[in-house]
Structure formats: structure tokens, C-alpha cells
Amino acid sequence: MLEIKDLHASINGKEILKGLSLSVKPGEIHxxxxxxxxxxxxxxxxxxxxxxxxxxxxxxxFESKDLxxxxxxxxxxxxxxxxxxxxxxxxxxxxxxxxxxxxxEQRKYRNLPPISATDFLRIMREKKALVxxxxxxxxxxxxxxxxxxxxxxxEIFQMAMLEPKLAILDETDSGLDIDALRIVANGVNKLKSPxxxxxxxxxxxxxxxxxxPDYVHVxxxxxxxxSGGKExxxxxxxxxxxxxxxxxxx
Amino acid sequence: xSDTIIHEVTQxxxxxxxxxxxxxxxxxxxxxxxxxxxxxxxxxxxxWMLEFRLKAYRHWLTMKMPEWAHLNIxxxxxxxxxxxxxxxxxxxxxxxEVDPELLKTFDKLGIPLEEQKALSGIAVDxxxxxxxVKTTFKETLAEMGIIFCSFSEAVEHHxxxxxxxMGTVVPHTxxxxxxxxxxxxxxxxxxxxxxxxxxxxxxxxYFRINAINTxxxxxxxxxxxxxxxxxxxxxxxxxxxxxxxxxxxxxxIVAMKNADVKYSTVQNWYPGDKDGKGGIYNFVTKxxxxxxxxxxxxxxxxxxxxxxTWKYPSCIxxxxxxxxxxxxxxxxxxxxxxxxxxxxxxxxxxxxSHILSKGISAGVSQNSYRGxxxxxxxxxxxxxxxxxxxxxxxxxCGAHTFPYMEVNNESAIVEHEATTSKISEDQIFYCxxxxxxxxxxxxxxVNGYAKEVVDKLPMEFAVxxxxxxxxxxxxxxx
Ligand SMILES: Nc1ncnc2c1ncn2[C@@H]1O[C@H](COP(=O)(O)OP(=O)(O)O)[C@@H](O)[C@H]1O
Ligand SMILES: [Mg+2]
Numbered sequence: 230m231l232e233i234k235d236l237h238a239s240i241n242g243k244e245i246l247k248g249l250s251l252s253v254k255p256g257e258i259h260x261x262x263x264x265x266x267x268x269x270x271x272x273x274x275x276x277x278x279x280x281x282x283x284x285x286x287x288x289x290x291f292e293s294k295d296l297x298x299x300x301x302x303x304x305x306x307x308x309x310x311x312x313x314x315x316x317x318x319x320x321x322x323x324x325x326x327x328x329x330x331x332x333x334e335q336r337k338y339r340n341l342p343p344i345s346a347t348d349f350l351r352i353m354r355e356k357k358a359l360v361x362x363x364x365x366x367x368x369x370x371x372x373x374x375x376x377x378x379x380x381x382x383x384e385i386f387q388m389a390m391l392e393p394k395l396a397i398l399d400e401t402d403s404g405l406d407i408d409a410l411r412i413v414a415n416g417v418n419k420l421k422s423p424x425x426x427x428x429x430x431x432x433x434x435x436x437x438x439x440x441x442p443d444y445v446h447v448x449x450x451x452x453x454x455x456s457g458g459k460e461x462x463x464x465x466x467x468x469x470x471x472x473x474x475x476x477x478x479x
Numbered sequence: 480x481s482d483t484i485i486h487e488v489t490q491x492x493x494x495x496x497x498x499x500x501x502x503x504x505x506x507x508x509x510x511x512x513x514x515x516x517x518x519x520x521x522x523x524x525x526x527w528m529l530e531f532r533l534k535a536y537r538h539w540l541t542m543k544m545p546e547w548a549h550l551n552i553x554x555x556x557x558x559x560x561x562x563x564x565x566x567x568x569x570x571x572x573x574x575x576e577v578d579p580e581l582l583k584t585f586d587k588l589g590i591p592l593e594e595q596k597a598l599s600g601i602a603v604d605x606x607x608x609x610x611x612v613k614t615t616f617k618e619t620l621a622e623m624g625i626i627f628c629s630f631s632e633a634v635e636h637h638x639x640x641x642x643x644x645m646g647t648v649v650p651h652t653x654x655x656x657x658x659x660x661x662x663x664x665x666x667x668x669x670x671x672x673x674x675x676x677x678x679x680x681x682x683x684x685y686f687r688i689n690a691i692n693t694x695x696x697x698x699x700x701x702x703x704x705x706x707x708x709x710x711x712x713x714x715x716x717x718x719x720x721x722x723x724x725x726x727x728x729x730x731x732i733v734a735m736k737n738a739d740v741k742y743s744t745v746q747n748w749y750p751g752d753k754d755g756k757g758g759i760y761n762f763v764t765k766x767x768x769x770x771x772x773x774x775x776x777x778x779x780x781x782x783x784x785x786x787x788t789w790k791y792p793s794c795i796x797x798x799x800x801x802x803x804x805x806x807x808x809x810x811x812x813x814x815x816x817x818x819x820x821x822x823x824x825x826x827x828x829x830x831x832s833h834i835l836s837k838g839i840s841a842g843v844s845q846n847s848y849r850g851x852x853x854x855x856x857x858x859x860x861x862x863x864x865x866x867x868x869x870x871x872x873x874x875x876c877g878a879h880t881f882p883y884m885e886v887n888n889e890s891a892i893v894e895h896e897a898t899t900s901k902i903s904e905d906q907i908f909y910c911x912x913x914x915x916x917x918x919x920x921x922x923x924x925v926n927g928y929a930k931e932v933v934d935k936l937p938m939e940f941a942v943x944x945x946x947x948x949x950x951x952x953x954x955x956x957x
Binding site for chain 2: 277278279280281300301302305306310311313316317319320321322323326327330331334335338370371387391
């Protein structure tokens with residue numbers, strides 16, 4: 230589904246990703262862990278086409294399509310969703326209007342007519358229930374005045390609305406208390422299917438108790454330096470990253 | 480790179496840039512007393528009207544064009560402009576006599592002049608260049624005693640009303656452009672709502688410049704007698720031309736005791752091309768007076784057009800307990816310049832005013848809010864709240880706020896708030912990631928930002944205005 234080969238990417242001329250390869254198949258959950266500044270968010274930005282980053286080498290192919298030839302909105306409409314580490318506020322744009330626009334853009338891309346008002350409201354209701362999101366929040370402007378945790382929950386709500394094929398969750402667990410974490414994880418698990426895949430970027434093993442990964446990768450200094458099963462996450466939790474750094478140096 | 484999102488500019492087409500090929504009578508360029516007399520004669524005006532014009536002209540000669548810090552106005556040669564242009568086939572008695580080309584023009588602009596085709600609930604006065612082409616629903620309105628006609632007709636058929644009110648709100652001495660307009664004004668609309676009448680439909684005037692090298696100088700006078708109500712809307716467009724054209728209008732509103740006047744404008748004069756070539760110079764004096772107690776005037780404007788806009792719809796709150804509002808969205812893109820705002824002059828007791836100004840700047844445009852709140856010595860308990868917001872797209876445009884206050888009564892409460900925000904690349908990318916293109920993202924954000932003002936427009940026009948905002952900013956992001 231997603232094939233990343235020897236990816237090099239930089240921002241303002243500074244190379245951040247230095248030859249990263251990753252292969253994700255339908256139905257899989259991949260966890261990406263690694264110390265601060267190792268390039269995890271950069272990877273999610275590059276997959277989704279954030280124009281601040283420049284790909285200097287390598288390839289990213291999603292369902293046999295070369296992502297580098299596609300605008301960010303096309304990638305989104307192909308079914309790639311990013312739950313942002315730092316969701317932005319968009320004052321003046323109501324959540325309802327924002328979501329309806331997003332859904333209709335996706336439908337247009339797939340040659341479907343705009344969604345009817347009743348269907349839209351029904352889906353909104355369902356998905357709000359799924360992530361236990363307050364009506365108050367969906368009546369406000371996008372992320373405006375949301376707490377850190379509310380923003381993260383809103384990301385998962387949007388993911389549920391858009392039903393992506395590939396979801397990338399960038400530190401969705403940070404800033405969540407244990408109840409919120411369970412709700413978010415629950416939301417992710419309910420959307421899981423043999424056709425969909427998820428990349429979970431996280432610092433902590435905590436989230437991985439709820440979202441069980443098939444693979445765990447350690448990203449260090451712009452490269453994946455170690456991959457394994459879910460037990461690798463446990464090991465990282467107890468031993469930290471220093472031993473990995475040493476392995477890399479050696 | 481990171482700065483690429485917000486400035487790749489592709490020119491969006493100005494939809495109304497076509498010209499109408501009809502025979503037009505244009506008087507030779509230049510301005511002197513003979514020209515003023517000629518205009519008056521062409522309109523078969525009575526002596527008192529000519530006197531008014533000449534007085535204004537003589538005063539204009541003593542005045543100098545004003546200068547502003549934040550408008551860069553090229554030298555205007557007032558002798559190279561023609562001050563009168565009219566479709567040859569003049570003053571039609573019925574629709575059959577209106578040149579079909581003219582009907583087609585207004586049809587194309589979305590303003591059908593056949594009453595059966597017209598939007599229900601809206602009466603239209605269509606003005607092309609210097610004359611009114613047709614006023615719809617005139618007879619229907621007349622049954623209620625409402626006068627809605629071109630200014631020329633008002634001079635002819637309702638001279639007492641015109642004499643009584645014209646120039647009482649904006650005297651010919653008011654400013655350079657007001658003096659010029661008073662000397663050479665061509666046509667415009669006249670509205671009179673009698674005592675106790677609620678005007679049942681929206682009244683609207685549509686101004687169209689067609690002829691080349693001519694100035695448009697229209698004049699509108701709205702009088703709302705005691706206990707009456709009217710909602711009035713003004714729209715305008717012009718062909719796409721490389722030369723700049725001058726538009727200097729006057730609007731006067733008089734609201735008597737308990738009268739309520741709502742004036743809305745969607746200003747879409749040709750703004751010039753993306754390199755700043757051509758476009759209308761829009762210098763307009765709009766002022767209302769809340770003359771009687773409890774009277775109310777609101778100005779709502781959506782300004783998207785013109786190369787240069789200079790206008791400050793204002794209100795004199797003379798009657799006790801009178802109130803006024805100014806709601807404005809002004810968008811500038813490419814090389815457009817706008818200097819707009821409002822003046823609220825509190826004279827009566829317990830008067831209140833509210834100013835809400837939303838500026839949106841893109842490209843290399845300059846967008847200024849300039850406002851004055853003045854509280855007179857006897858204006859006990861005057862209240863004003865002004866909110867001026869600026870939204871920037873990109874970092875080559877400018878937004879400026881110049882609030883002036885003159886408070887001469889201690890009981891007054893005058894408040895001013897201002898904010899500046901920017902559409903960030905992160906916001907655009909966030910929308911992109913949800914499948915929304917940059918263009919649509921800007922439209923969403925801008926319409927959200929302008930909503931509070933656009934919502935004040937009559938419903939039919941709110942939708943138009945929303946589209947217009949988006950079109951104006953098309954291409955302001957890459
Ligand atoms: N806009 C930027 N300009 C310069 N360097 C940046 C920018 N964004 C991120 N970086 C750098 O890229 C590296 C990787 O960052 P990031 O991908 O956010 O790491 P992670 O998500 O793993 O914590 C860090 O060294 C960070 O400082
Ligand atoms: Mg990160």
C-alpha cells in the first residue's frame with residue numbers, strides 16, 4: 230500500500246530524513262518510535278506533501294501512485310489522513326462547514342455527488358459518538374479554543390468522518406489522559422479493517438497497549454535503525470533509546 | 480519551499496469586463512462652466528439646478544485634491560475626462576423603447592429589467608454611464624406613495640423634495656470630490672418613503688460604466704419620512720480597460736423620526752489587472768443623517784473592486800436616541816488600494832453607533848481603515864464601539880488602522896478594538912490535508928472571517944457577496 234524507498238528530505242536546506250525506507254501493507258499497524266527530533270513528524274509531513282519540506286532523493290509510492298507528483302489535497306483525497314501533532318486553529322471556519330467541505334471535496338474527487346444534509350448530519354452524530362466528542366466542540370470554529378486533548382480528539386473525529394485508507398497518527402497520545410487515550414484508541418480500532426493501514430507515531434509504549442502494532446520501527450537521525458514486533462516497544466520503554474544510539478554508532 | 484504557498488499569483492478573470500457596443504453620445508473632454516451648462520441643458524434641468532451646479536463648480540475651482548499618507552494616487556487630469564456619456568436612445572417610456580443591447584447588458588450582469596423576470600421583491604434602477612436606463616416596479620411602489628426613480632426624473636417631477644434635501648447632508652463645499660460631483664453629476668437614484676410606510680421590497684440601483692474616457696458621477700438621495708423603513712442596495716461594475724476611470728459619487732440619506740434605513744453596497748468596479756494597469760478610481764462621499772429621534776441608519780458594504788477606493792460612509796446622529804451602524808468588508812488584491820472606514824458624529828442625547836470593519840489584503844495591495852468618532856458637547860450618554868480587524872494573505876500587502884476620536888462630553892463611552900491576523904501556511908496545509916485545495920481553503924477562511932458582515936446583507940446578495948470575495952482573492956495563493 231505504501232512503499233517508501235531511500236527517502237531523503239530536507240527543510241531550509243537542512244537534511245532531516247537521510248535514507249528512510251518503509252513498507253506498509255493493507256491491514257497492518259506500524260508504530261514508529263524514536264527520540265525527539267529524529268524526524269518522525271518530518272516523515273508524516275513528507276508523506277502528506279507539506280510544501281515546507283523538499284524531497285531530495287528516493288520515492289514514496291501509495292497504491293502504485295507516485296505521491297511526489299500529487300498535491301497535498303490529492304493525497305488526502307486518495308485516502309491518506311494525518312492526525313497532526315500540533316493541530317492548527319482556523320478561526321471563523323465552523324467545524325460543520327469545514328467537515329462538509331472536506332467530505333464533499335473527497336466525494337468530488339471520487340466522482341460522487343455532494344453529500345445530502347441528512348446523511349451528513351447522521352454521520353456527524355455517529356462519529357461524534359464514536360470519539361465521545363461534545364456538541365459544543367463541533368459548533369465552534371476548527372480547533373479554536375480547544376484544549377490540547379480536545380484538539381487530539383478532534384483529529385480522530387475527522388479521521389472517523391473521512392475514513393482514510395492510510396491513517397498517520399503523529400503523537401496523538403501526547404497530552405491525553407488515560408480515559409481520553411482509551412477513547413482515541415477505541416476510535417482507531419473501530420476503524421481498523423483488512424483494507425486499511427495505520428502508522429502510529431509515538432514516544433510511549435502506553436498507546437501501544439491499546440493499539441497493538443504489527444511492527445515497531447525505531448527512527449533515529451533520519452533513518453529507521455531497528456525494526457521488530459511489539460516487544461520492541463516494551464524494550465524501548467524499559468531501556469530507553471541510548472542502547473539504540475550506541476548500536477548505531479557501533 | 481515554505482514561502483511558496485502564499486504568493487504565486489495567477490490572475491483571475493474579472494467577470495464583468497465586457498463592453499457593450501451601443502451608440503453613445505459623449506461630450507468632448509474637459510471641464511469649464513460651459514460644460515456644466517451643457518450637462519444641465521442635456522438634462523433639461525430647471526434654472527435652480529443649474530445654479531446649484533455652477534455654485535459647486537466655482538467652489539471646486541478653489542479646492543485642491545486631498546492627499547493621504549496611505550493612498551498613492553497618480554495625478555488626475557480633470558481636463559482629459561468627458562463628463563457626460565449617454566446611450567443615444569434616451570429616456571424610454573416603456574421597456575419596448577429600451578435599446579435591446581442595453582437590456583442584454585443588464586441581463587448579462589444578472590440584472591433583468593423585465594419585471595416578470597426580475598427577482599421578486601427587488602425593484603431596480605439601472606444606470607448606464609450618465610443616465611438611468613430603466614426603473615422597475617415604479618408603478619407598484621407609487622401606489623404606496625413611495626417614490627423610486629432616477630435622480631433626473633426626481634428633479635423634473637418632485638422638485639420640492641429634491642430642493643428641500645439635496646446637499647443638506649453632503650454640502651457641495653464638503654470636499655473636493657463632493658464639489659466636483661455637485662457640479663457635474665449625471666444621474667442616480669431618488670427614493671422617498673412617506674410617513675408610516677414600510678417599503679415592501681428591496682430597492683436597488685445598479686451602476687454600470689460603459690463608455691471610455693468618461694467619469695461616472697452619480698448622486699443618490701434617500702429620504703425616509705417619519706416611521707418609515709427602507710432597505711436599499713447598490714451594485715456596480717465596469718468594463719475591463721487599460722485606462723483608469725474616475726468615479727466620484729455622492730449618497731445622501733435622511734432619516735426622520737423613528738425612520739429606519741438600511742443601505743447595502745456590493746462594490747465591484749473593475750480593479751485593474753494584476754500588474755496594476757487600469758481600474759476605477761472610486762472616490763465616494765456617503766453620509767446619512769439621523770435627523771429625528773429614534774431614527775436608525777445602517778451602512779453595510781462589501782468592497783471588492785476599484786483600483787483605488789476612498790470612502791467613509793458616515794452618520795450624523797442628530798436625533799435623540801438615534802443609532803447607526805457601519806459594517807464593512809474591504810478586500811484588496813494585486814495592486815489595489817483601499818482607504819475606507821466610517822465617521823460617526825454624535826450630536827443628540829443617548830445616541831449609539833457601532834463600527835465593524837474587516838479588511839482583507841492580498842498581493843501587494845494596501846488596505847486602510849480610517850475612522851472618526853466624534854461626540855458633541857451636548858451628546859449625553861453617547862456610545863460607540865468600533866472593531867477593526869485586518870486579515871493578511873502573504874507578506875507583501877499592508878493593513879493599517881487609523882482611528883480618530885474627538886470626545887467632548889464626559890458621559891460618552893467610546894471603545895476601539897483592533898486585531899490583525901494572517902492566514903498561515905499551516906492553516907492552508909491543514910485544509911489541504913483534509914482534501915481542500917488552497918484556493919478553497921482561502922475562500923473558507925475569508926468567508927468565515929467576513930461572515931458577521933456578509934450576514935447583514937439582504938439574503939439574495941449575501942450569496943453573491945460570498946462568491947465575490949472568493950473570486951477577488953482567486954490566485955492569491957499558489
Ligand atoms: N521548520 C523547520 N526548520 C528547521 N528545522 C526543522 C523544522 N522543522 C523541524 N526541523 C528539525 O527537523 C528535525 C526533525 O524534527 P521532527 O520531524 O519534528 O522530529 P520528531 O517529530 O521526531 O520529534 C529536528 O532537528 C527539528 O529541529
Ligand atoms: Mg514530532
